[in-house]
Amino acid sequence: MADELLSKQDIYDVIITGGGPAGLTAGIYTSRARLFSLLIEKLGIGGQAAITDRIENYPGFIGGISGPELVHSMGEQAKSFGMRTVFGEVTRIEVSDESTIKKIFVNDDPEPYQCLSLIIAAGHEQRKLGVPGEKEYAGKGVSYCATCDGAFFRDLSVAVVGGGDVALEEALFLTRFVKKAHVIHRRDRLRATKILQERASSNDKIEFIFDSVLDEISGQTTLDSVKVRNLKTGERKDLGVNGVFVFIGWIPSLSFLGDIVEKSEDGYVIVDKEMGTSREGIFACGDCCKKNLRQIVAACGDGATAAFSAQHYVERIKGEEYV
Ligand SMILES: Cc1cc2nc3c(=O)[nH]c(=O)nc-3n(C[C@H](O)[C@H](O)[C@H](O)COP(=O)(O)OP(=O)(O)OC[C@H]3O[C@@H](n4cnc5c(N)ncnc54)[C@H](O)[C@@H]3O)c2cc1C
Known part of the structure; x- marks a missing residue:
């Protein structure tokens, strides 16, 4: 999936930050609902699932499926419905009470991407041991x-x-x-x-x-x-x-969010059952949310729900909601 050259003047219906199973599923749903959708990913498509050799518990694959194969298909599926992708790290988000437009800053570019709704799907990162030698030998053992x-x-x-x-x-x-x-x-x-x-x-x-x-x-x-x-x-x-x-646990990758939405004590996004956060128009899904089960099938379910909620939010603020 290539990095696309996109105009910063556009206002997306939805921007999704993170291209793991949660973000990709959100992208499949929002783009299939004909929302103007952009996914921003800092590393490569697939998140943790892209570095998992074999997945045995994702429904539909007796004997399992390779992680890279599964997430590659998810990415292609989202793309086939029109989801756009940009590679870069979301570093900051700006929101205001006066406007429904959210500004998403990537890398050190001062010009943001803009959207009506935001889906946070940034997953989480491996916790470090914090012992002598760990930093020195990182990548060298x-x-x-x-x-x-x-x-x-x-x-x-x-x-x-x-x-x-x-x-x-x-x-x-x-x-x-x-x-x-x-x-x-x-x-x-x-x-x-x-x-x-x-x-x-x-x-x-x-x-x-x-x-x-x-x-x-x-x-x-x-x-x-x-x-x-x-x-x-x-x-x-x-x-x-x-x-x-x-492999001693995880910490959420959400420093770019600041205190824009409410988080748990351990730094995960607090969501309701529709994947809404404490701020209107911002949704979250997958491993970056406060929850018990962090698995691909659960991340995909969250992604679909977040997309559905974002769709209704966008239709409402555009006055297009079907009531
Ligand atoms: C080794 C291993 C084995 C696993 N085995 C299984 C298994 O067998 N079955 C199963 O169901 N689950 C398994 N899991 C768990 C599963 O992979 C996760 O639950 C799932 O990937 C979560 O999806 P996610 O999209 O929420 O987050 P992630 O997969 O973590 O994706 C988040 C994405 O967001 C991106 N991102 C983060 N911050 C930013 C930013 N600031 N800007 C832009 N992009 C950003 C990341 O680069 C990443 O691509 C395994 C995990 C690991 C690590």
């Missing part, structure tokens, strides 16, 4: 994506930090390449779904280190060791690994 970097660790040992679904999915994926994946988890049991726990426990290449945290990442010339501390005994030991994969 420390990774937050097994699908992207796993193949660099063929026949080597790695540490995987975390105990949820993503940590186990990624550890299982890594076993295609690595000699050993040491899964380090701070508690004495995993949070991941049972089917993933069963698969990981029966995989010879995966070894669990429970009740423990990773304190430090180090190496002579390249990353070759981590310090692991047992939280119950206080014992510290060196573990020889060549890579560290971190």
Whole structure:
């Protein structure tokens, strides 16, 4: 999907910030409803799903589907209905009580895109460990994506930090390449779904280190060791690994929003059941919202609902609502 040359004079019916499953589904619905729709994405189409090797729980695909394939189709589908796309990072949003027009600033361009309604679909980002060595070795042994970097660790040992679904999915994926994946988890049991726990426990290449945290990442010339501390005994030991994969949770990517809409204590957008935010004309969907289930099917559902709400809002302010 190419970056399009678009006029900043246009006023879009809807701008969608973020091109993951939530934003793409919103785009399919708004453009199919013949709203003048623009999606702005800072990296590449597909969000987290684009870096997921295999998705087994998205309905309709027995045996699963590759993440990149699924989101590529979503993007093409939205485009086929007329959704436009721009690649760049939304850095600021300006709204005023006097006008229904919202101004969306991208990168450091002083001239904004303009829209009547805004759908925030910016997802969230991996939380960092915050230990010595993490920054220094980022991209040189420390990774937050097994699908992207796993193949660099063929026949080597790695540490995987975390105990949820993503940590186990990624550890299982890594076993295609690595000699050993040491899964380090701070508690004495995993949070991941049972089917993933069963698969990981029966995989010879995966070894669990429970009740423990990773304190430090180090190496002579390249990353070759981590310090692991047992939280119950206080014992510290060196573990020889060549890579560290971190999956310890998430933080929302919403700094561009400032305090324009109400957020939860942990920084997620608070939405009602129609995906409306505390500000009229601004909707949110997917992983950037305060909610319990962060999965593709849920993000798509949110995206469709947000699009429907945006459609009604736009029709209302244009005086075109069918009542
Ligand atoms: C390794 C892994 C495995 C997973 N496995 C599964 C699975 O098997 N099944 C499942 O259902 N779910 C799975 N998930 C979760 C699923 O991928 C997410 O729930 C889903 O992608 C959320 O979609 P989203 O559109 O809300 O957010 P995201 O996918 O995070 O997309 C948000 C998009 O917004 C963009 N963005 C952020 N800020 C800005 C900005 N300022 N300007 C412009 N663009 C911006 C980002 O670049 C990104 O492309 C997995 C996730 C990971 C990481």
